[in-house]
Structures are given as structure tokens and as C-alpha cells.
Amino acid sequence: AQKITQTQPGMFVQEKEAVTLDCTYDTSDPSYGLFWYKQPSSGEMIFLIYQGSYDQQNATEGRYSLNFQKARKSANLVISASQLGDSAMYFCAMRASNAGGTSYGKLTFGQGTILTVHP
Amino acid sequence: DAMVIQNPRYQVTQFGKPVTLSCSQTLNHNVMYWYQQKSSQAPKLLFHYYDKDFNNEADTPDNFQSRRPNTSFCFLDIRSPGLGDAAMYLCATSRAQGTQYFGPGTRLLVL
Numbered sequence: 112a113q114k115i116t117q118t119q120p121g122m123f124v125q126e127k128e129a130v131t132l133d134c135t136y137d138t139s140d141p142s143y144g145l146f147w148y149k150q151p152s153s154g155e156m157i158f159l160i161y162q163g164s165y166d167q168q169n170a171t172e173g174r175y176s177l178n179f180q181k182a183r184k185s186a187n188l189v190i191s192a193s194q195l196g197d198s199a200m201y202f203c204a205m206r207a208s209n210a211g212g213t214s215y216g217k218l219t220f221g222q223g224t225i226l227t228v229h230p
Numbered sequence: 231d232a233m234v235i236q237n238p239r240y241q242v243t244q245f246g247k248p249v250t251l252s253c254s255q256t257l258n259h260n261v262m263y264w265y266q267q268k269s270s271q272a273p274k275l276l277f278h279y280y281d282k283d284f285n286n287e288a289d290t291p292d293n294f295q296s297r298r299p300n301t302s303f304c305f306l307d308i309r310s311p312g313l314g315d316a317a318m319y320l321c322a323t324s325r326a327q328g329t330q331y332f333g334p335g336t337r338l339l340v341l
Binding site: 144146148153154155156157158161202206216217218220221222223 | 261263270271272273275278280318320322324326327328329330331332333334335337
């Protein structure tokens with residue numbers, strides 16, 4: 112069974128500062144994918160960044176970077192230069208390896224972290 | 231722009247009155263997913279289609295059904311909505327094991 116843990120129910124950051132959102136995972140699959148999604152109050156889930164378990168380098172997408180520590184089973188999201196528009200719920204998710212059937216592409220989500228950016 | 235579209239964005243229905251939510255995509259992805267998300271919780275997968283193959287999650291109530299008439303469209307039917315079915319319903323698409331892209335969601339209110 113797969114499990115994602117986000118231990119921070121809420122985080123606060125000052126505008127223009129960097130913030131790290133924690134995510135740890137548990138899986139017995141040798142191959143897996145890790146994702147971060149942003150969900151503003153409007154409800155849409157917005158894909159931010161992806162890290163494959165065999166990727167040698169940490170993923171980066173603009174102001175987002177993923178601090179992937181495989182031995183620790185952690186995949187923390189780092190947001191640099193926070194903006195007011197970054198205030199949202201953030202979900203970490205893991206995709207099962209291709210075992211066919213119902214597990215194909217299925218995501219396991221963490222409980223989310225609410226980020227509030229202060230001016 | 232290629233995207234996932236959900237209609238309507240807000241749906242109000244009466245207790246026990248069937249309701250249908252729709253999802254369409256211009257991404258030409260072969261997998262489509264339906265999630266239910268209640269307030270302050272993570273999304274919960276109800277079922278997904280891989281091409282025409284329907285895959286139901288073991289704990290999805292029989293009250294929830296889905297149809298995928300073609301690659302672009304997928305529908306969520308709630309046969310007899312209860313108060314506990316009030317939630318955000320999210321549609322997502324992907325290529326096989328690729329990244330899932332979500333639509334804006336439909337907020338369902340059951341009176």
C-alpha cells in the first residue's frame with residue numbers, strides 16, 4: 112500500500128520569502144512518480160511539478176523546485192519568492208507503478224497543506 | 231489552449247433527484263478520472279476509464295455511475311443524490327501513466 116504524509120496543516124510565509132512544504136511517502140514499488148498540485152479557493156487542481164523515482168536531478172519549474180531525498184522518502188516542495196497568489200491548498204501525490212488494472216495511473220494524495228502568503 | 235472542461239461549475243439538485251455532471255477534454259488523453267472531494271479533504275478517486283475500459287474503485291457506492299461515449303467526453307451520473315454526496319467533483323485526464331490534468335470542478339449542492 113502507498114501512503115503520503117503532509118505533516119503541516121497550515122503554513123504562513125511573508126511575501127517574497129521562500130517556503131518549504133513537507134511531504135513524506137511510503138511505498139514498496141521501486142518505480143513511482145511524485146507530484147505537487149495547487150488548489151486555490153476556486154477549486155481547480157493545478158499541476159505544479161513532477162519527480163520520477165529514477166530521476167537523478169531534482170525537478171524545477173520556475174519558482175517551484177522539488178527537494179527529492181529518496182533515502183529519506185521525502186519530496187518537499189520549495190516555493191521561492193512567494194507571491195500573494197500562491198495562497199492556496201497544496202497537495203503532494205504519488206502515482207503507483209504500472210501494475211495494470213485499477214492501479215493504472217492512480218494517484219494517492221496527502222491531506223494537503225494550506226499556505227497563506229502575507230503582504 | 232488544450233484543456234479539461236467541466237459543466238456546470240455549480241449544480242444544485244434535490245435529495246433523490248438524478249443529476250449528471252459532464253467533463254470534456256481537448257488534450258486527446260486516453261484516460262479520464264472522476265474524483266469526489268469534500269471540504270478540507272484530499273480528492274477521492276471514484277472511477278476511471280482507460281480508453282473504453284471502465285475501472286471502478288472498490289469503495290465507490292453503486293449510486294455513482296459513469297459513461298464515456300467517446301474519447302473527449304465523460305459523464306458522472308448520481309442516481310439518487312443524498313445529503314452526503316454534496317461535494318466538489320473533479321474530472322482529470324492523462325496519457326496512460328502520465329501526469330493528470332484536472333478540470334475546474336463542479337460544486338454539487340444537495341437540498
